[in-house]
Amino acid sequence: MTKRETPDIIIGRLPVYLRALRHMEAQGKGTTSSQELGEQVGISAAQIRKDLSQFGEFGKQGTGYSIAFLIGKLREILKVDRVWDVVVVGMGDMGHAIARYQGFADRGFRISQVFDSDPAKIGERIGSFVVQDTRELGTAIRKADVRIAMLCVPAAAAQQVANQLVEAGVRAILNYAPINLNVPKGVWVQYLDPTVGLQRMTYYLE
Amino acid sequence: MTKRETPDIIIGRLPVYLRALRHMEAQGKGTTSSQELGEQVGISAAQIRKDLSQFGEFGKQGTGYSIAFLIGKLREILKVDRVWDVVVVGMGDMGHAIARYQGFADRGFRISQVFDSDPAKIGERIGSFVVQDTRELGTAIRKADVRIAMLCVPAAAAQQVANQLVEAGVRAILNYAPINLNVPKGVWVQYLDPTVGLQRMTYYLE
DNA sequence: TAGATTGTTAATCGATTAACAATC
DNA sequence: TAGATTGTTAATCGATTAACAATC
Numbered sequence: 381m382t383k384r385e386t387p388d389i390i391i392g393r394l395p396v397y398l399r400a401l402r403h404m405e406a407q408g409k410g411t412t413s414s415q416e417l418g419e420q421v422g423i424s425a426a427q428i429r430k431d432l433s434q435f436g437e438f439g440k441q442g443t444g445y446s447i448a449f450l451i452g453k454l455r456e457i458l459k460v461d462r463v464w465d466v467v468v469v470g471m472g473d474m475g476h477a478i479a480r481y482q483g484f485a486d487r488g489f490r491i492s493q494v495f496d497s498d499p500a501k502i503g504e505r506i507g508s509f510v511v512q513d514t515r516e517l518g519t520a521i522r523k524a525d526v527r528i529a530m531l532c533v534p535a536a537a538a539q540q541v542a543n544q545l546v547e548a549g550v551r552a553i554l555n556y557a558p559i560n561l562n563v564p565k566g567v568w569v570q571y572l573d574p575t576v577g578l579q580r581m582t583y584y585l586e
Numbered sequence: 587m588t589k590r591e592t593p594d595i596i597i598g599r600l601p602v603y604l605r606a607l608r609h610m611e612a613q614g615k616g617t618t619s620s621q622e623l624g625e626q627v628g629i630s631a632a633q634i635r636k637d638l639s640q641f642g643e644f645g646k647q648g649t650g651y652s653i654a655f656l657i658g659k660l661r662e663i664l665k666v667d668r669v670w671d672v673v674v675v676g677m678g679d680m681g682h683a684i685a686r687y688q689g690f691a692d693r694g695f696r697i698s699q700v701f702d703s704d705p706a707k708i709g710e711r712i713g714s715f716v717v718q719d720t721r722e723l724g725t726a727i728r729k730a731d732v733r734i735a736m737l738c739v740p741a742a743a744a745q746q747v748a749n750q751l752v753e754a755g756v757r758a759i760l761n762y763a764p765i766n767l768n769v770p771k772g773v774w775v776q777y778l779d780p781t782v783g784l785q786r787m788t789y790y791l792e
Numbered sequence: 793t794a795g796a797t798t799g800t801t802a803a804t805c806g807a808t809t810a811a812c813a814a815t816c
Numbered sequence: 817t818a819g820a821t822t823g824t825t826a827a828t829c830g831a832t833t834a835a836c837a838a839t840c
Contacts, residue, residue, distance in 0.1 A: 389831075395785035400766055413797065421766050425797095426833055433799055441798040442840040459788040466784070473686050477679035478780070483764055487781045488788065527791055528784065552787035554780060558689055560606055560627055568790055570783035574684070574760060575693045577776035578672070578734065579601035581758035582665040582694065584774055585733055595807075619821065631821090632809055639823055647822040648816040 390431045391458075396421050397428065398454040405447050413444035460488030467521060467550075469541055470532035471496040471504075471511050474556050478530055480507040489528070493520055497537075514541070521548035528552045535559040542569075596637045597664075602627050603634065604660045611653050619650035666694030673727060673756075675747055676738035677702040677710075677717050680762050684736055686713040695734070699726055703743075720747070727754035734758045741765040748775075 400420045404412055414425040414432075421428075432438055432450075435457050439445045455461040466489050468475050479494050494506060497514040504511045512520060521529075529550045533541050538557035545553060551567050558573040606626045610618055620631040620638075627634075638644055638656075641663050645651045661667040672695050674681050685700050700712060703720040710717045718726060727735075735756045739747050744763035751759060757773050764779040 387830080391789050392786050394789075395782040396766070398785070399764060399779070399782065403765060415797080424833070426835095427831090429797090429799065430832080437799065439798050440840055441838070442796045444797065457789065458785050459791065460785055464784075464788060464791075473683035477683040480679050481780075484781060484784075487785070489781065489784055528787070530780070551791055552784070554783045554787075558605060559609060560602070568787040570786055572778050572780060572783060573605070574687075574736070574778060575690060575695065576601040576605065577760045577778060578670075578690075578695055578758070579604070579664050579666055579693070580598050580776055581734070581760075581774040582670060583597050583600075583663065585665065585670075585757055593806080621821080630809070632811095633807090635821090635823065636808080643823065645822050646816055647814070648820045650821065 386434050390434060393421075393423065393431055394454055394458055397431075398451065398458065398460075401447050401451050401454070405451060409447055411444050411446055412450075414439070416444075455488070458488075462488065463490050464488055464528050465490055465492040465524060465526045466528045466530060467492060467517075467526050468494045468530045468532060469496075469514060469517065469545070470534070470537075470556075471498075471501050471506055472532060472534075475530075475532035476506055478532060478556075479509055492524060492526065495520075497533075514544075517541075517544055518548040521545070521550060526550065528554075530554045530556065531561075532556045592640050596640060599627075599629065599637055600660055600664055603637075604657065604664065604666075607653050607657050607660070611657060615653055617650050617652055618656075620645070622650075661694070664694075668694065669696050670694055670734050671696055671698040671730060671732045672734045672736060673698060673723075673732050674700045674736045674738060675702075675720060675723065675751070676740075676743075676762075677704075677707050677712055678738060678740075681736075681738035682712055684738060684762075685715055698730060698732065701726075703739075720750075723747075723750050724754040727751070727756060732756065734760075736760045736762065737767075738762045 400417060414428040418425040418428050438450050438453050468478055468491055471494060479491060493512060494509045495512050495514045495517055501511050502513045527550060529545045531538055531553055535557045538559050539561060542553060542561045546563055546567050553569045555561055555569055556572050558575060561569050563569055606623060620634040624631040624634050644656050644659055674684055674697055677700060685697060699718060700715045701718050701720045701723055707717050708719045733756060735751045737744055737759055741763045744765050745767060748759060748767045752769055752773050759775045761767055761775055762778050764781060767775050769775055
């Protein structure tokens with residue numbers, strides 16, 4: 381009798397619930413219902429209740445969910461009730477934009493170091509960071525014990541840099557390069573190729 | 587007896603197949619198999635064959651698929667055998683990076699106009715574009731008959747700009763703002779919130 | 793109390809996989 | 817021909833929905 385594992389597909393929805401709940405909280409709301417949250421995120425009320433019930437009983441019959449309480453629970457479940465250090469590799473336009481992005485801070489992440497392999501960029505200041513040489517990646521990541529990286533290098537370099545990251549102990553990669561990465565078991569990758577996003581919509585356009 | 591509609595989940599995988607196939611083509615390969623493609627993208631061979639069989643018989647027993655031929659078919663299916671004009675709204679760091687990104691050209695998209703509401707930015711050159719006033723959005727989009735937009739404005743402005751876009755005839759929105767958009771039926775949205783990507787992985791980290 | 797909404801069960805629906813005849 | 821690989825069917829597996837007793 382093994383403990384039933386929570387499906388990836390449920391985990392994938394939780395950050396979206398969390399984002400919507402924090403939005404409600406910022407608007408001064410105190411409670412919500414599976415119905416209301418579902419409308420907000422485009423998911424059925426039944427499914428939201430089912431998803432949450434995987435982790436405990438967070439609501440009250442008749443009144444719904446305390447937003448603050450549910451936010452706390454989701455942050456715990458997703459392990460973003462702490463701050464994760466993240467490194468960014470590749471200081472082209474995209475890496476540059478990410479290094480200066482202010483949206484990670486209150487959602488569980490903090491960029492701690494940024495890297496590039498271009499001698500012209502190494503040593504340069506970007507946001508509050510000094511660009512380090514990609515060759516120092518392994519040492520720097522091991523020393524700081526970082527588990528998460530954002531990959532913003534050109535497609536041609538992405539797999540090789542990913543290998544270095546994994547070798548250095550990184551276990552989660554947010555990949556902006558338009559290419560599939562092959563990584564060993566125990567390493568997670570999320571893809572953010574804008575063209576894939578666009579191509580998922582054109583099928584439905586006339 | 588209605589024609590069975592192709593599930594969204596299959597459509598969602600096709601751009602990933604297409605990207606992998608073009609990568610193989612760039613490496614000079616002429617044919618591939620469902621087995622090989624599956625390993626490349628992390629999907630079972632059976633599923634790839636099943637997905638493709640929705641649209642026709644593209645392979646040959648014994649030899650597999652012609653890469654060039656399959657690329658052509660997928661481009662047709664996804665309607666990226668043409669070039670779609672895309673507008674970008676919001677010329678912060680992210681919009682800026684996108685406006686200068688060279689990766690759309692050969693994958694079916696062309697940025698045609700960029701917008702911002704900041705008087706300091708309007709009229710400025712970014713990449714090969716002159717930043718236009720967001721107030722002109724509706725007129726400009728209608729005139730150019732654009733169907734696709736990338737949304738790079740702050741979260742607080744995103745819903746309102748999305749409304750303007752839809753009103754002007756946009757039917758597909760690639761949303762970089764960390765917020766859920768409510769859009770009418772017949773309008774598609776894809777989300778690219780990096781924090782959601784990160785939060786989908788932390789659950790699995792110790 | 794009456795009304796609202798949860799958590800959960802059972803039923804339904806849909807997606808994935810395994811297997812193999814067909815055939816290049 | 818022998819080997820490889822497709823397209824497809826049937827079986828399995830998993831996810832979603834509907835419905836409702838429990839209860840705030």
